[in-house]
Amino acid sequence: MAVADTSFDPVAFRRGIKAALPLVVPPIPFGLALGLVVRDSEVVGNFVGWASSWILFAGSAQLVAVQLLDEGASIAVIVLGLAMINARHVVYSAVISQRIGSVPGWFRVVGSYWLTDQVFAIDEMQPEAITTRQRMWMMLGAGATFWTVWQTIVLLGIVAGGYLPDDFPVGFTVAVLFAGLMVLSIKNRPGVVAAVVGGIVVIATRGLPPGTGVVIALLAGAAAGAWAERLLEAR
Amino acid sequence: MTPWIVFIAAGAVTFGMRGAFLLFGDHITLPAWTGAPLRYVGPAAFAAITMPAMLGEDGVSNLVPPSPEVVGVAGAVLVVAKTRNIPMCLVVALVLWWAAGAAGL
Numbered sequence: 232m233a234v235a236d237t238s239f240d241p242v243a244f245r246r247g248i249k250a251a252l253p254l255v256v257p258p259i260p261f262g263l264a265l266g267l268v269v270r271d272s273e274v275v276g277n278f279v280g281w282a283s284s285w286i287l288f289a290g291s292a293q294l295v296a297v298q299l300l301d302e303g304a305s306i307a308v309i310v311l312g313l314a315m316i317n318a319r320h321v322v323y324s325a326v327i328s329q330r331i332g333s334v335p336g337w338f339r340v341v342g343s344y345w346l347t348d349q350v351f352a353i354d355e356m357q358p359e360a361i362t363t364r365q366r367m368w369m370m371l372g373a374g375a376t377f378w379t380v381w382q383t384i385v386l387l388g389i390v391a392g393g394y395l396p397d398d399f400p401v402g403f404t405v406a407v408l409f410a411g412l413m414v415l416s417i418k419n420r421p422g423v424v425a426a427v428v429g430g431i432v433v434i435a436t437r438g439l440p441p442g443t444g445v446v447i448a449l450l451a452g453a454a455a456g457a458w459a460e461r462l463l464e465a466r
Numbered sequence: 467m468t469p470w471i472v473f474i475a476a477g478a479v480t481f482g483m484r485g486a487f488l489l490f491g492d493h494i495t496l497p498a499w500t501g502a503p504l505r506y507v508g509p510a511a512f513a514a515i516t517m518p519a520m521l522g523e524d525g526v527s528n529l530v531p532p533s534p535e536v537v538g539v540a541g542a543v544l545v546v547a548k549t550r551n552i553p554m555c556l557v558v559a560l561v562l563w564w565a566a567g568a569a570g571l
Contacts, residue, residue, distance in 0.1 A: 253552040279469045286477035296472055306472055313476040319511055320484045326504045328487035329496055336491075343485030348515070355508040400563060403535050406519035407542045407559040409512045414546040416508030429510030430517045434526060437518070445514045450503075452510020457502035 235333055240368040243361075247372020250353045255380045257408035258290060258349075262381060264401040265294050266388015274300045277389050284385045288344065288378065291405070292316045293385075295441070315442035319449055323351040327370075330354070332363035342367070345374025352412040420463065425456030534571055538563035 269280030275297050283293045292313045299309045323346055334342070353373045357366065387394070395401070413426050429452025436444035487494055496504075520539045521528045528536055538559035545555040 256553045257556050275469045279473065282470075283473045283477075286473045287480055288477075289480055292476065292480065296469075296476060300469055300472060306468060306475070309472050310475045310479060314479045314483070317480045317483055319515075320480065321486045322504075322507050322511070324484055324487040325496060325500070326507050328491065328494060329501075329504060331488075333492050339485065339489045339491055343488045344481060346484040346488065348512070352508060352512065400535070400560075402519055402522065403538060403559070403563060404556065406516050406535060406539050407556050408552070409516040409519065410539045410542050411546045411552045411555050413509055413512035413516055414543055415550065415552075416512055422506060422509045425506035426509035426513035429513040433514040433517045434521070437525060444518075445511070448514035449507060449511040452513065453503040453506040456506025456510065460502055460505075 235363045237335055237338070237364050237367055240364050243365040243368035244372035246365075247353065247369035247374070248376045249372075250356070250369070251349065251373040251376035254349045254352070254408070254412075255377060257404050257411070258381070259384055260395055260399055260401050260404045261290055261294075262384030263388035263392075263395050264399075265290060265297070266385045266390075267392050267395070268294060268297050269385075270389050270392050272297055272301050274303075281382075281386055281389055284382050285378075287313075288347065288381065289313075289317055290381070312441065315440055315446075318442055318446045320346060322446075322449060322453075323348075327351065327354060331366050331370075334363060334367055338367055338371070342370055342374070345370070345378060347374075347377060348409070348412065349377055350374050352416055355416045419460075421456040421459035424459040425452040428452040428455035531571060532566070534563045534566035537566040537571060 266280075269275055269277060269283075272280065280297060283296060287293050287296070295316060296309055296313055299312065304312075324343065327342070327346065350370055350373050354366065354370060357369065361369075417423055417426060429448045432451040433444045433448035436447050439447070516539065520535050522533070522535065524533075532540070541562040542555040542559040545558045546552065549555070
């Protein structure tokens, strides 16, 4: 197979940065709060806590990890728990891999490392027709932006702390961010069906370990979206 | 030492999951029937992450009457649908959240 041209595409890279900038705003309180939790932790030191940002690069998993370490949970329990919380990324990986086409090995590594919810959301918002090269550099622009901001914010939270009022609704800003990403990723009526089913199933599976319900809801919602698409086409 | 072990192990697992398909590039071709569901992963996943974050510990009982979080997220959804603007939706959501709390919801 001919290897596509994947040389640096400044326009797509800038487009990725531009798409990422509005999405870095809502996670800022969460990053600061995570930094504070690290600073207050008696088990997790400041440097290793900050290191979790570049080792894991996954906000909610980092927070749960620090909390579980503080509670004295075993290594196996924590790692398994975090794996469940991040399991949805397997599906993101499947979606991106099928869409992006033939990409160089270094991009597969960097792209995998940077494949967060937001990078996935930005890729979702791109028109189907963009080239492999454009998609790749746009993902890199977005990933680099999120990565840089995230490392900075968590570090700020650890070093300076106290920027947030005590009663600031950190979890709420996460809900708002994802509600926004949900709306941005809905392109048609089957998309609405997928979101509604995903939302209902996650509530129905509340009793399951963290992350598990999200994966089940994601699969159920995606299947419902596909089913709705077929129904609409048949009409 | 324990935090390092946890983060490095969980980091490796997370990287493995993010790369589960992407690392293998176009060497993995998924069966055709997966195409349609994969188009709807985004809305389903983001809705599934939003709901527990919005409803919190009390779950569905926060829907009626709506908690400040539910009011704020509903406002955010309308703002994004209308403007596609995430920072603006955050501002509106925070104002609504605060107002709903002040109103005793």
